[in-house]
Amino acid sequence: xxxxxxxxxxxxxxxxxxxxxxxxxxxxxxxxxxxxxxxxxxxxxxxxxxxxxxxxxxxxxxxxxxxxxxxxxxxxxxxxxxxxxxxxxxxxxxxxxxxxxxxxxxxxxxxxxxxxxxxxxxxxxxxxxxxxxxxxxxxxxxxxxxxxxxxxxxxxxxxxxxxxxxxxxxxxxxxxxxxxxxxxxxxxxxxxxxxxxxxxxxxxxxxxxxxxxxxxxxxxxxxxxxxxxxxxxxxxxxxxxxxxxxxxxxxxxxxxxxxxxxxxxxxxxxxxxxxxxxxxxxxxxxxxxxxxxxxxxxxxxxxxxxxxxxxxxxxxxx
Ligand code: ATP
Numbered sequence: 001x002x003x004x005x006x007x008x009x010x011x012x013x014x015x016x017x018x019x020x021x022x023x024x025x026x027x028x029x030x031x032x033x034x035x036x037x038x039x040x041x042x043x044x045x046x047x048x049x050x051x052x053x054x055x056x057x058x059x060x061x062x063x064x065x066x067x068x069x070x071x072x073x074x075x076x077x078x079x080x081x082x083x084x085x086x087x088x089x090x091x092x093x094x095x096x097x098x099x100x101x102x103x104x105x106x107x108x109x110x111x112x113x114x115x116x117x118x119x120x121x122x123x124x125x126x127x128x129x130x131x132x133x134x135x136x137x138x139x140x141x142x143x144x145x146x147x148x149x150x151x152x153x154x155x156x157x158x159x160x161x162x163x164x165x166x167x168x169x170x171x172x173x174x175x176x177x178x179x180x181x182x183x184x185x186x187x188x189x190x191x192x193x194x195x196x197x198x199x200x201x202x203x204x205x206x207x208x209x210x211x212x213x214x215x216x217x218x219x220x221x222x223x224x225x226x227x228x229x230x231x232x233x234x235x236x237x238x239x240x241x242x243x244x245x246x247x248x249x250x251x252x253x254x255x256x257x258x259x260x261x262x263x264x265x266x267x268x269x270x271x272x273x274x275x276x277x278x279x280x281x282x283x284x285x286x287x288x289x290x291x292x293x294x295x296x297x298x299x300x301x302x303x304x305x306x307x308x309x310x311x312x313x314x315x316x317x318x
Contacts, residue, residue, distance in 0.1 A: 003056035004131040004279035005048045008147045009041020010112040010138035011059050012091040013066040022098050037073050037307045038093050040136040043265050046077055046307045047272020051296055052314030053279045055079040058123055060115040066090030084119040086111035115139045117146040128154030131279040135160055137167035148176035161271045165189040179224045183267050187227045195219055205229045213237045213250035228270055231255050234294055245285035253290050256298030265306025270297035277315050
């Protein structure tokens, strides 16, 4: 099965402790432990597959139980996994969650930080043969840049989820993305870092459409920007000359009314579903893909967890 979606990114084994309160320095406390898959790349690959697209996940894994977990779960979900074999351990996340749902997280990037441009070069035909390539910033920035450049050269649609907010990036990298999908925190961080616009992340959703659109244009010039706004929904901004089948250069889509259990991974759900929809019906108006991804992400919040909470829901089910 050739893959219409290729996701380049991270896999982590998440170790989660649910505690009454977060541990203070020097404290030893008890908590309910669970473990499972994580990493933005992996979560997004699961979402893309469950949203109906034949998908390949490109990553780096250690020769350990975490690496075996990634392969087993990809198999189970029916997507291909191409992993660079790393001498580093597979990525890990240590997550404490208190009774109020607040968390403290430590990431051990391990193999994720070793995903090399040489390996990406070897995947040229896979990347060039996709309909859409999706990446995030939990892998080395030069590796992501190489993947997007290869895809761009081959005429493949490129999508960059510029997350997490504190990851390094460059204007050159952002411009390699046909579609940039930050959440409001990442959007504010990119504006501050790259175009000197100081704006509080909490104020993004309240901005009027024309102002948000102007900020998006300042950031990327020609590309489309989709800012995810959590429970508020999504804001879309196109360049006038590239409306992607839409009739307006900018608009909002309101979030779905859902019974929220856990919003962890909602952004990953949105990104995976967006690229899956784009790959399955490239000629549809962009707003259709956004509405589908918004529905998919809303459904993903109805269950606890990230990858495990991705719904089996495709554009054909709408
Ligand atoms: P995370 O970091 O938890 O993965 P994020 O901050 O990257 O998430 P958000 O902007 O919070 O991403 O959410 C992504 C999308 O998920 C939203 O644009 C929306 O479509 C959907 N969503 C998130 N929260 C809710 C909610 N409370 N109700 C309905 N839909 C939601």
